[in-house]
Amino acid sequence: MLRIKLGARRYVGDEESTDHFLPREHAGWDPTLTDEEVYEAARGWWRLSSKANSEKYAMIVCGDTIRLLVAIDEWASRGDDRRAFRGRILQPGHEVHDRFIGQPDPVTSGSRNPVAYYADEADLGHCQCGCGTRVRGDWAPGHDQIAIHRVINANFEGSVRQFIEWCRTQGLKLA
Known part of the structure; x- marks a missing residue:
């Protein structure tokens, strides 16, 4: 699971408002944002390895609390190491949503990097050969x-x- 911890809200429109995959005017978070606005803020052009392509979910942390979970549907790349995702905000009743929303940030790291990988069984799928693994x-x-x-x-x-x-x-x- 990809974990993104949003910092304080800031204006980025001069640089990013015309981006074809990720047009936005603000990045970051403040408590007045709707879920859709938090989703858009979290979709930045993050410096990620190709490992990100296998992630099924993005966990969005605001402050120290998990605010949003997104099922990742699509990735786009910019340059060698910048990636952005597009997906669907998970709603109440979805197993992953209900397990994580409102919980404390599960990633304990001294790193200032807002992006981390969090190992969770929710990211596992079934082998395509049909063996059930x-x-x-x-x-x-x-x-x-x-x-x-x-x-x-x-x-x-x-x-x-x-x-x-x-x-x-x-x-x-x-x-």
Whole structure:
């Protein structure tokens, strides 16, 4: 889970109001903001590694309290290390919302960086091969190969050669 701790509200409109993915005039937080305004403030161009792409949720901390949780739907990149997300604000009744909203910031760090990763089972999904293993990302180690060979067995009589020939007839690049 991506944890973003917002600082004091400040004007950023001269630099960011015309950004195509993230147009905004203010960043940061103050207690008068609506959930939608907190969401927009949290969507900054953060310096993040590619690890962020596997995060399902963003936890927004205001002051020392979790104010908002967002299901991340999309990432955009700017330059080598800046990323911004787009998503949906979780509502009461959602398991992750109900477990975290109003709770103290779970990240204890002496770092001044407002962004941290918080390991939580909510970010785990199920392996795409159908084995039921809980994973970060799409596959348990090696299970992508299991899935590929299931397709080959079911559709190409188990022959990798037939599969490769079919790929060529479809105009797919093989290297």
